[in-house]
Amino acid sequence: MSETRDTRDFCPRCGDPVPEREEPLPGEPRERDRVLCDACYLEDFELVDAPDRVEVTVCSHCGAVHRGNRWVDVGARDYTDVAVDEVSEALAVHLKAEQVQWGVDPEQVDRNTIRMHCTFAGVVRGVHVEEEVVVPVKISRGTCDRCGRISGGSYAAEVQIRGRDRVPDPEEQSRAVEIAESLVAEREADGDRESFVTEVIDQPEGTDVKLSTNKLGKAVATQITEELGGSYSEAPTLVTEDGDGNEVYRVTFAVRLPKFRPGDVIDPDDGDGPVLVRSVRGNLKGVRMATGEPYEARFEEGETPDAETVGHVDDAVETTVVAVEDDNAVQVLDPETYEATTVARPPSVDEDAERVEAVKTDAGLYVLPEDGDDGDEGDDTADADPMVDE
Structure with missing residues (x-):
C-alpha cells in the first residue's frame, strides 16, 4: 500500500512546500491562510487598511476638531497637525505584522486639501514587508458649539466689579478681568469646553464680565474678593425653563471692592x-x-x-x-x-x-515709611511695589 502525504504540507495555490507551523492552542481559531506558502500569503497581504480619504471639520474660530458627535480641542499648531492626527486615527495595521514602523509626509495641495503619503514597514512570517498609501485629507470649516454660544452672546453669570463709595481704578478692573480669564484657561486646560468669557463690558462705574456658567461666575467673584478684598452678593434671575421643565437662572455677582486701597x-x-x-x-x-x-x-x-x-x-x-x-x-x-x-x-x-x-x-x-516699618513680616504686599497689595 502506498503512503499518502498530508496535503497541508503543500501550498494549494502554487504547490510549493509549506514550512511546518505551530498548531493553534485548543480553543483558538485556525487561520485559514496558514496552508499558503509565504509567497502566496504575502501576495494578497495588506499591511495597512487605509480609507480612500479623510474629511475633517475644524472650528474656524478656536481650531477644535469635530469627532463623532462632539468637538475636541486638539491643540494643533496648524491644519497639517490636525490632518496627521486624523489619518493616524483612521489607519489600521494588520494584526499579524510585527515590528511595525511608519512615517508620514504631508503634501499641501491647496488651502483645504492635504495629501498624506504614509509609508509602513513591518515583519510578517519573518519576512520584511513595506507598503505605501496615499490618503487625501479634506479640511472643512465650521463653528463649534462653544464658539457659537460666545458669538451669540450666551451667558449664565455676570460679575460686576464695583467699588464701595468709589470707582475701581484701572489696575483693579484689569486684574479682575485677568482673574476671570485665568480661571477659564485652567478649566480649558482640564478639557472643560463649557467655561468661557462671553463679553467684557466697560461701564462708567466699573467692569462687567459675562461668563458661561453660574459656577464659573461664583469662582471668579470669590477669587477677586480674596485677592483684592471686599465682598460680593448674588442675585439670581429666572430666564427660562429647560426641556425637562427645570427653571434656569442667570446670576449676577455684584463685587464690592473696599472703599480704601493699599497705598x-x-x-x-x-x-x-x-x-x-x-x-x-x-x-x-x-x-x-x-x-x-x-x-x-x-x-x-x-x-x-x-x-x-x-x-x-x-x-x-x-x-x-x-x-x-x-x-x-x-x-x-x-x-x-x-x-x-x-x-x-x-x-x-x-x-x-x-x-x-x-x-x-x-x-x-x-x-513715607518703607515696607516693614510696621514690623508685620506677614503682610501680604506686592513684591513689585511695597505700597500695593495685590
Missing part, C-alpha cells in the same frame, strides 16, 4: 494721625505715618473703618533731608514751600539719609 493714606480721626494702608484683606491693616506703629481696624469695622482718604503714595515726591534730629524726628524741605519742616521719622530713615519720599496731606507732611 491710600487715610485719617481714622482717632488722634493718632494718618495711616498708610498696607492691606484690605479681612480687617484693614496699615502703619501710622507719624510713629511707624502698626494699625489694624477693629473687627466690627473690617476693611472699611470710619476714616477719610487724605492722600496716596502716588502723590509722594522726593525731598531733601536737612537733618536727622533724633530717633523720632527728621527735618526735611517742604516740597511745596521749600521750608525746613520737622516731621515724624520712620524707622527706615537712616541717620545719613539725604533724600526721602514724602507725601503732603491736609493733616501735614509725612515721610
Whole structure:
C-alpha cells in the first residue's frame, strides 16, 4: 500500500512546500491562510487598511476638531497637525505584522486639501514587508458649539466689579478681568469646553464680565474678593425653563471692592494721625505715618473703618533731608514751600539719609515709611511695589 502525504504540507495555490507551523492552542481559531506558502500569503497581504480619504471639520474660530458627535480641542499648531492626527486615527495595521514602523509626509495641495503619503514597514512570517498609501485629507470649516454660544452672546453669570463709595481704578478692573480669564484657561486646560468669557463690558462705574456658567461666575467673584478684598452678593434671575421643565437662572455677582486701597493714606480721626494702608484683606491693616506703629481696624469695622482718604503714595515726591534730629524726628524741605519742616521719622530713615519720599496731606507732611516699618513680616504686599497689595 502506498503512503499518502498530508496535503497541508503543500501550498494549494502554487504547490510549493509549506514550512511546518505551530498548531493553534485548543480553543483558538485556525487561520485559514496558514496552508499558503509565504509567497502566496504575502501576495494578497495588506499591511495597512487605509480609507480612500479623510474629511475633517475644524472650528474656524478656536481650531477644535469635530469627532463623532462632539468637538475636541486638539491643540494643533496648524491644519497639517490636525490632518496627521486624523489619518493616524483612521489607519489600521494588520494584526499579524510585527515590528511595525511608519512615517508620514504631508503634501499641501491647496488651502483645504492635504495629501498624506504614509509609508509602513513591518515583519510578517519573518519576512520584511513595506507598503505605501496615499490618503487625501479634506479640511472643512465650521463653528463649534462653544464658539457659537460666545458669538451669540450666551451667558449664565455676570460679575460686576464695583467699588464701595468709589470707582475701581484701572489696575483693579484689569486684574479682575485677568482673574476671570485665568480661571477659564485652567478649566480649558482640564478639557472643560463649557467655561468661557462671553463679553467684557466697560461701564462708567466699573467692569462687567459675562461668563458661561453660574459656577464659573461664583469662582471668579470669590477669587477677586480674596485677592483684592471686599465682598460680593448674588442675585439670581429666572430666564427660562429647560426641556425637562427645570427653571434656569442667570446670576449676577455684584463685587464690592473696599472703599480704601493699599497705598491710600487715610485719617481714622482717632488722634493718632494718618495711616498708610498696607492691606484690605479681612480687617484693614496699615502703619501710622507719624510713629511707624502698626494699625489694624477693629473687627466690627473690617476693611472699611470710619476714616477719610487724605492722600496716596502716588502723590509722594522726593525731598531733601536737612537733618536727622533724633530717633523720632527728621527735618526735611517742604516740597511745596521749600521750608525746613520737622516731621515724624520712620524707622527706615537712616541717620545719613539725604533724600526721602514724602507725601503732603491736609493733616501735614509725612515721610513715607518703607515696607516693614510696621514690623508685620506677614503682610501680604506686592513684591513689585511695597505700597500695593495685590
